Amino acid sequence: MGGPEHSLTAPTAQNGGHHTPDGNAAPPSLALARHLAAMRQRAGLVLRAEYLRPALLPPFALLGLYCLGGLLRVPQHLPDNARLVLLAAWLGLCGWRLRAGLRGIAHPTPAAINRRIEQASGLTNAPLSTLADRPAPSPDARTALLWQAHQQRVLASLGRLRAGWPHLLPHSRAGQAAGATLLAALVVAGVLAGSSAPGRILAAFIPGRDDPDVPLPRVEAWITTPSYTPNAPVFLKTDASGTSSPAGTAPSPQVPQGSHLTVIVSGIATAPVLRGGGGLVLDRTQVQQLDAQSWRLNATLAHGGTVRLAGRGRTLAFWPVNVLPDAEPEVKWGPRPGAPKGEWRTRLPYEASHAYGLSSLDMEMRLAHPARGMDDRRVLSLPVPLAGHQHAVKGVLTPDLSEDPWAGMDVTGTIVAQSLSGRRARSAPATFTLGARVFHSPLARAILDVRRRFALGQESRADTASDLETLGDTPGPIRDHSGMALNLAAVIAMLDNSRTDAHTAWVGATNMLWDLALDIEDRRDGDDASAQASLDVRAAQAAVAQQLAKLRTSGTQTQDAKAELDTRLQALRDAISRKMQALANAAIRNHTAIPDLPGFSAAGDKAFSRLMKQLQSDAANGHSEDALKRLQDMENATERMRNATPQDLAALARQMVAQQKAQEQMAAARDLTARQTGLLDHAQSRLDERLRAQARRQNDLADDGDGEASNYTSMPTSELLRQLGLPVPQDADQANAPPAPPPPMPDPAKAEAQASARRGERATQHALERATEELQNEFKDLTGKAPAAFDDARTHMREARKALTDGDDATAATAEEKALEALRKGRQQMSDAMKGNGQNSTPSFLPSFGSPSEDSSSGSGSSEQGENGSGQPSDETDGANDRDDASARRDPLGRKLGEGRDQSPDDSTHIPDTVTRQRAREIEQELRRRDSDRTRPQQELDYLDRLLKPF
Known part of the structure; x- marks a missing residue:
């Protein structure tokens, strides 16, 4: 070409x-x-x-x-x-x-x-x-x-x-x-194959592929959330066309990260496969053959997207899935961490939360400003107890870290939270000061200084032993007490012994030196009995804490464990009793003015006994956390006793005197209330008797008439208003009002008896008025505050006295009831004033025995407890006794009879009987009838309109 x-x-x-x-x-x-x-x-x-x-x-x-x-x-x-x-x-x-x-x-x-x-x-x-x-x-x-x-x-x-x-x-x-x-x-x-033609040709040329006309296999799929979530499995639904959606209304289920997808495919010869799309990631996909035509597929969902199930060249199903990422826990410090001023306990507030629950919470502390030579690798770890797997926790730990070598130093703390899903998070660091105990003995402070230098790595073992030998030769309690000298010699021998490893020497020396410093501090006044009692109290408290921790760890309440706890609590009770006796003896030696020394001991025994009973009850019921807080309150009280000075005992004496006076005044207020209640009962009884007689007489008049006239038709408007206790205008009685029926002839003997009773009640009311004034003045001298409600009570007493003079039992009953309510308010004002001044609080050396507070380092309790510091029953306790005594002297309607006692504020309202209520309804109906009679004078109608408008 x-x-x-x-x-x-x-x-x-x-x-x-x-x-x-x-x-x-x-x-x-x-x-x-x-x-x-x-x-x-x-x-x-x-x-x-x-x-x-x-x-x-x-x-x-x-x-x-x-x-x-x-x-x-x-x-x-x-x-x-x-x-x-x-x-x-x-x-x-x-x-x-x-x-x-x-x-x-x-x-x-x-x-x-x-x-x-x-x-x-x-x-x-x-x-x-x-x-x-x-x-x-x-x-x-x-x-x-x-x-x-x-x-x-x-x-x-x-x-x-x-x-x-x-x-x-x-x-x-x-x-x-x-x-x-x-x-x-x-x-x-x-043409006959239609849209299936390409699929048929591909299936003919690709072995293992089905054409579109082959029925789809049966697919069952569900998503199982992780075990740490409470969510139920999410079932996925597949329709005949191959498009899939989750069962329910939501087209795209929301599942947590790490959920497991399980698919069961039946009626397919070869293994199907799972593929992710739209960003979805499948982890650890597994395929298991169940039989010749059935398969099981498992996969873990890591990210959201679309899950596609394919088999034999076709898409068998697909599901859009929204995978929620597993976020880290939220954790932070609460406000004001660290030891408050003057406290030896360290306040550690914390907050943590996670959507699926928390598995652990730990506080890690490191030295904030380590000096040269200090070991900065040490970490002080403190676990936070969690009750189950809580989603959110917020609280305050108040551990006693005064024994740690870092006590009194600045540390940087971090809270580490771990969720049930395994995610960990750390809070922002916070710098605070660890609590430290106050030591007054110079020798104790010197030993603690040597202990701190050795524990922080600033001194070698040899240098520490040399310093301790020098302190042992110093004139003072160590040379005078053979036990202290032996303890110090044991520490020096441990440090000098080269065969003792470093860790054992570190732990043993720091612990023994701490106990030695405490013993020196307890003996600084030469009181061996008090020092030995303090040592016994600390040992007993440690034994109780160990048993509570054992019960909490085991989670079981066996009889032997409870018996062991009772034994250790009894030992603690005996040790505290010996400590309080030692304080009392020291007060006698120091000539501290305590007017009621047996009362002080009895108050201490009752306070500690009640706290121990609550501790024992919490431990028996499985509330180990509350039991530990009770023990912590007890430790705080014993520490205050250990540091007690003669000035503290003198302050305690003044406090007890003030409490005794306050209790006497509260008892006087209760007596005034009881006597005023009796006067009200007498006046109410006479009034009820009179009203019942009037009702009988009016019923007799109604029976004699035609039956159509009201019982109060002939009564003047002024009398109706007076019986309702409403103000009566001067022109309420009109000339056209029907004449009232003649009053019944009174029984002379009965009238004389009632007049004599009124004279006696008038004298009693006058005496109560004078007593209320005296009580108000005495309380003002004690607290500097005068209950204002007592002024109202005396005013109402004068009104009742005048009504008794006039023979008006209704007015007297109303005034006496107002006086009684004012007395109750005055008692409440007295209680509030004593709480504010600390007069009704627990003595400073005794523990409070209310519910365990969030911060166990708080001081003494308040008067809201069942007993006060002096061992006398509180006002609330007497009120409860009064209610028990008065419960047997009530009528069927619950109204007090005879000489009643003081009641709770909820029972202060007088409950009228059936006759009184019926009379009031009839009088109100008569007033409404007269208001509808427009032939009456306009002035009377206007007054009735104003009177009935609120109703």
Whole structure:
């Protein structure tokens, strides 16, 4: 093909064809030559396609037959292995037939290319062959020029050339019919298959893939949240079309991070797979075959997105899942951590929370400003007790860290919280001071200074032993007391012994030196009994704390454990009793004024005994945290006793005197209230008797009449208002009012008895008024505050006295009831004033025995407890006793009878009997009837309108 193209263009290039005057070739001839060359290339391609037709038609026919079988789902009915063999054999046959056909293909010749162009372009006389011809050998120049001119004319006469389209159909009619039949069958089968046609063809060519017409396998899927969450499993639903959604209304379930996805697929021969999309991450995916047609898939959800379940080339299900990240716990310090001024306990407030619960909470403390030579690697760790797996905790720990070598130094604390999901978080650091005990003995402070330097690594063991030997030779309690000298010698020997390892020496020396310093401090006044009692108290408290920790750790309340706790509590009670006796003896030696020393001891015994009972009850009921707080309160009280001075005992004496006076005044106030209640009962009894007599008389009048008139129709308006206790206007009685019925004739003896009773009650009321005034003045002298309610009480007492003089029991009862209410308010004001002044509080050396507070380092309790410091019953306790005594003297309506006692504020309201209530209703109905009678004077009607308007 390259030869003719060269022979066509060569003459033009050598001779120039038609030349222009300047020697250039003519452009039209060159364009025709290029067009002919391009057409020959196209014709070559067409011929090659026609030459490939015999080789490609048989393989394509075989592939068409296989596709037809796929559309008819013939291969899909075979097992996967058989389908693989059939596909391999069929493709092998197609390949063999293609190779055989390609082996005999020839390349198109230039002559064939020219003939193809001539036939497609409709050229006659083979003009392209003329362009390829050559003149006879050795032509002369004239003949050559003529030949070239001839070729130029032939080239110019070619016109538009074409290569045509390749003929790919079979030449024979049988072949054409077979091809048309196969194509029609494919079209019909594709139309019948519809949208499933591509899937069927792919399934036919891919073994292990199902076509869309195969029923989907059964899918069961659910998401199990982690064990630390309370959420129920989330079940996922799959419909028949393969689209999936979670069961319920929410299209995208929200599950915590780390949830487990479980999928059960039934009715599928090969293992399905789980894939994540949209950012979803699946961790630890596992596939387990349950039987020949069932599979179990497990995966852990790490991030949200879409879960896609695929099997045998199809999407079996997909679910959008929103995975909530597992956040770190929130933890921080509370306000004002550290030891309050003058306290030896360290206040450690904390707050922590996590959505799924907390597993542990620890406080880590390090030295804030370590000096040169100090070991800055030490960490003081303090676990925070958690009741179960709480989602949010907030509280205050008040541990006694005064024994730690860092006591009194600044530390930097961090709270470390760990959630049930394993996430950890640290709070922002806080710098505060650890609590430290106050030591007054110079020798004790010197020993503690040596102990601190050794514990913090500022001194070696040898230097520490040398310093302790020097302190042992110093004149003082160590040389005077053989036990202290032996303890100090034991510490020095431990430090000098090279066979004792560093940790044992560190722990033993620091503990023994601390006990030695406490013993020296206790003996600074030369009181061996008090020092020994303090030592016994500390040992007993440590034993109780150890037993409580054991009960808390085991979580069981066995009989032996309870008995052991009782034994240790009894030992603590005895030790505290000896300590209080030692304090009392010291007070006698120091001539401290304590007017009621036995009362002080009894108060201490009662306070500590009650606190121990509550501690024992908390421990028996499994409330170990409350029991530890009770013990902590007890430790605070014993520490205050240990540091007691003669001045403290003198202050205690003044406090006890003030308490005794306050209790006497509270008892006087209770007596006033009880006597005022008796006066009210007497007046109420006479009033009720009178009202019942009037009711009987009016009922008799109503029975004698026509039955239509009201019992109060004939009574003047002023009398009706007076019986209701309302103010009576001067013009309330009108001339047109019907006359009142004549009053009944009183019994002279009974009237004289009532008059005598009123005279006696008037004298009693006057005495109560004077007593109230005296009590108010005495209380003001004691506390500096006068209860204002006592002024109101005396005013109402005077009103009651005047009403008794006038023989008006109704007015007297009303005034006495107001006086009684004012007395109750005055008692409450007295109680509040004593609480504010500390007069009714527990003595400073005794523990409070209320509910354990959040901060166990608080001081003494308040008067709201059942007993006060002096061992006398409080006002509330006596009130309870009064209520018990008065409960048996009540009428069926609960109203007090006879000489009542003081009641609670809720019982202060007088409860009228049935007759009184019925009389009040009848009087109110009569007033309304008169208000509706518009014939009455306008002034009376206006007053009745104003009177009845609020009702």
